[in-house]
Amino acid sequence: MLDPKLIRNEIEMVAEKLRIKNFTLDVDLIQSLEAKRKQVQIETESLQAERNTHSKKIGIAKASGEDIQPLLDEVQHLGAKIEAARKQLDEIQLEFSDLIRTIPNLPDESVPNGNSDADNVEIRRWGDPREFDFEPLDHVDLGAMHGQIDFETAARMSGSRFVVMHGSMARLHRVLIQFMLEVHTREHGYSEVYVPYLVNSESLFGTGQLPKFEEDQFKIAGEKDLYLIPTAEVPVTNIVRDQILEADQLPIRFVCHTPCFRSEAGSYGKDTRGMIRHHQFEKVEMVQLVKPQDSEAVHQELTGHAEVILQKLGLPYRVVNLCGGDLGFSATKTLDLEVWLPGQNTYREISSCSNFLDFQARRMRARWRNPETGKPELIHTVNGSGLAVGRTLIAIVENYQMADGSIHLPQVLHSYMNGESVINKK
RNA sequence: GGAGAGGUGGCCGAGCGGCUGAAGGCGCUCCCCUGCUAAGGGAGUAUAGGCUAAACCCUAUCGAGGGUUCGAAUCCCUCCCUCUCCGCCA
Numbered sequence: 235m236l237d238p239k240l241i242r243n244e245i246e247m248v249a250e251k252l253r254i255k256n257f258t259l260d261v262d263l264i265q266s267l268e269a270k271r272k273q274v275q276i277e278t279e280s281l282q283a284e285r286n287t288h289s290k291k292i293g294i295a296k297a298s299g300e301d302i303q304p305l306l307d308e309v310q311h312l313g314a315k316i317e318a319a320r321k322q323l324d325e326i327q328l329e330f331s332d333l334i335r336t337i338p339n340l341p342d343e344s345v346p347n348g349n350s351d352a353d354n355v356e357i358r359r360w361g362d363p364r365e366f367d368f369e370p371l372d373h374v375d376l377g378a379m380h381g382q383i384d385f386e387t388a389a390r391m392s393g394s395r396f397v398v399m400h401g402s403m404a405r406l407h408r409v410l411i412q413f414m415l416e417v418h419t420r421e422h423g424y425s426e427v428y429v430p431y432l433v434n435s436e437s438l439f440g441t442g443q444l445p446k447f448e449e450d451q452f453k454i455a456g457e458k459d460l461y462l463i464p465t466a467e468v469p470v471t472n473i474v475r476d477q478i479l480e481a482d483q484l485p486i487r488f489v490c491h492t493p494c495f496r497s498e499a500g501s502y503g504k505d506t507r508g509m510i511r512h513h514q515f516e517k518v519e520m521v522q523l524v525k526p527q528d529s530e531a532v533h534q535e536l537t538g539h540a541e542v543i544l545q546k547l548g549l550p551y552r553v554v555n556l557c558g559g560d561l562g563f564s565a566t567k568t569l570d571l572e573v574w575l576p577g578q579n580t581y582r583e584i585s586s587c588s589n590f591l592d593f594q595a596r597r598m599r600a601r602w603r604n605p606e607t608g609k610p611e612l613i614h615t616v617n618g619s620g621l622a623v624g625r626t627l628i629a630i631v632e633n634y635q636m637a638d639g640s641i642h643l644p645q646v647l648h649s650y651m652n653g654e655s656v657i658n659k660k
Numbered sequence: 661g662g663a664g665a666g667g668u669g670g671c672c673g674a675g676c677g678g679c680u681g682a683a684g685g686c687g688c689u690c691c692c693c694u695g696c697u698a699a700g701g702g703a704g705u706a707u708a709g710g711c712u713a714a715a716c717c718c719u720a721u722c723g724a725g726g727g728u729u730c731g732a733a734u735c736c737c738u739c740c741c742u743c744u745c746c747g748c749c750a
Contacts, residue, residue, distance in 0.1 A: 238709095272710085275709080275710060275719085276710070276711075276718095278719080279709090279710065279711095279718060279719040279720085280718075280719090282718085282719060282720085283717095283718055283719070285730075285731080286718095286719090286731080288730065288731090289678075289729095289730050289731040290678075290679065290731080291730095292678080292730055292731070293677095293678035293679080293730090293731070294678080294679080296678075297678075302730085305730075306730055308730090309730045309731090310730080312730080313729095313730080459740095478670060480670085603670075603688095608688085608689075608705080610670085610706095610707080
């Protein structure tokens with residue numbers, strides 16, 4: 235959520251910046267609502283003040299045994315007036331808060347203009363895509379060849395966008411999670427955390443998935459207000475919801491592996507082949523809760539932490555700065571890591587690292603006590619995938635395939651695989 | 661599933677219709693005293709919003725939402741959550 239004061243005082247600037255995100259702010263509506271709010275609020279509060287003064291007098295009079303009836307007559311007419319004013323104020327405030335909840339975060343200065351991922355700006359590349367002396371297969375064909383990645387069986391039990399994996403492939407999938415967690419905890423200073431996979435709507439509101447993106451979530455049936463998490467970002471970030479942290483507790487660095495569940499409503503027909511875009515996938519997520527002055531540097535640092543995983547795995551990638559139109563609701567800036575996939579002959583997103591400034595913190599009421607002011611102030615949140623596990627598996631399978639269909643695993647995984655260094659075709 | 665207890669400020673904890681935004685303690689900040697290591701005295705210290713140049717001031721907030729009342733942290737209703745005991749399951 236944006237600072238309501240910013241919207242009140244600098245609405246033109248806000249509207250201007252939101253245009254970069256292809257969001258049209260209804261300036262006239264907000265301004266008229268705000269004018270009405272001011273008037274009604276002053277009226278309501280002065281009526282309440284009047285009543286409070288009278289009530290106190292009644293209390294004192296009663297205590298000293300005076301006749302309170304004349305005083306009661308004086309306040310009689312106030313009740314209905316206050317109720318009416320209060321109701322009107324509530325309506326205005328509700329309308330304002332409904333509106334402000336659906337306004338996205340402002341983009342950072344460095345966010346490029348553009349409408350789609352085609353307009354994202356490449357910042358750097360690492361590694362050179364391998365030259366194949368044969369026609370490389372994609373992970374679907376390779377998986378079928380090995381009989382270890384099975385979409386048909388998954389489709390029978392659950393439908394499209396699910397997968398069943400067997401044997402070495404299932405093990406590789408599990409081992410990648412282990413590998414990522416170890417690197418982030420041992421080398422990057424994150425502390426591992428285990429969290430619920432079902433969260434309430436308040437948590438989803440906190441990180442920005444609700445109220446705007448309800449249709450992207452899986453909500454459980456029944457009376458409980460619970461949703462399957464679309465990313466570990468939701469439960470992990472909400473760890474500090476409604477908290478006031480001390481300065482010496484920051485930064486907090488969490489790394490967490492969870493499954494993620496997404497309805498993928500609105501992506502019909504997109505990435506239907508293979509396991510690029512599934513309803514259920516595993517992800518290792520890094521979340522940092524930081525002092526406001528640190529978030530920009532931490533965002534760069536955290537992106538670097540995700541890059542380290544790709545580098546250790548020897549997977550070529552590039553870093554792109556998302557353009558306004560491709561930027562998410564809550565983020566002020568997002569750097570995507572795109573891994574090279576020979577089977578698709580292109581770079582595909584494998585990690586998304588974002589700075590949210592105080593946008594999520596305001597929704598969660600996550601604060602820290604600033605020693606300089608002594609006051610609770612909003613923290614900043616930064617997060618990124620480190621990495622999406624399924625897509626990492628795809629990248630390994632496709633990049634490390636041999637002409638005979640075998641897959642020579644990156645050195646760094648051998649010990650995790652219990653010595654298994656090659657996944658051979660059956 | 662059954663029975664009971666409870667949700668109050670950064671934390672702990674009193675209050676159970678009327679100067680209570682809330683005693684007391686801890687923590688924190690500032691000042692004083694003392695000076696063999698840890699203690700004593702004093703003052704201050706909630707959040708959000710409105711108005712304002714600013715201070716003052718005003719409003720709201722004691723889990724959430726309704727109700728009763730001139731007046732609710734306190735009474736009534738609904739919901740959420742936590743804890744304890746019993747049962748059930750692992």
